[in-house]
Amino acid sequence: MTEALKAKPEVLPEKLVKVYIKMRAKRAELSAAFDEQDNKIKAQMEKVKAALLEYCKENSVESVRTTEGLFYRTVKTNYWTSDWESMGKFILEHQAPELLEKRIHQGNMRQFLEEHPDVLPPGLNVDSEYGITVRRK
DSSP: OOHHHHHOTTOOHHHHHHHHHHHHHHHHHHHHHHHHHHHHHHHHHHHHHHHHHHHHHHHTOSEEEOSSOEEEOOOOOOOOOSOHHHHHHHHHHTTOGGGSOOOOOHHHHHHHHHHOTTOOOTTOOOOOOOOOOOOOO
């Protein structure tokens, strides 16, 4: 038990849970109001960005400097596959593992370790911490 709880015996877990739930509800209320306003502004910004992109296209320019600031258009390219089996073969054939990102699928690793408790992959690091979940009754 923490020192704060030891020092104040009148603070019971019931009161702490009640306060926590009340605070969480207030945060949700504030967050919803913020999200609503933020989404309106984001939609307006998208319209302005579309107009600026159109300006660049119509005037065959990549950037424009104004008295208020600079804007320029960029190209963002995304790559994906709809055929992972073929992509896997391609990567192996061309010895190009750098085409993939290095990360471990958390759920699959947890399941693997549960199914194989005596097998530990070399170099695997594990970090666990306790948390608290509060539910309304």
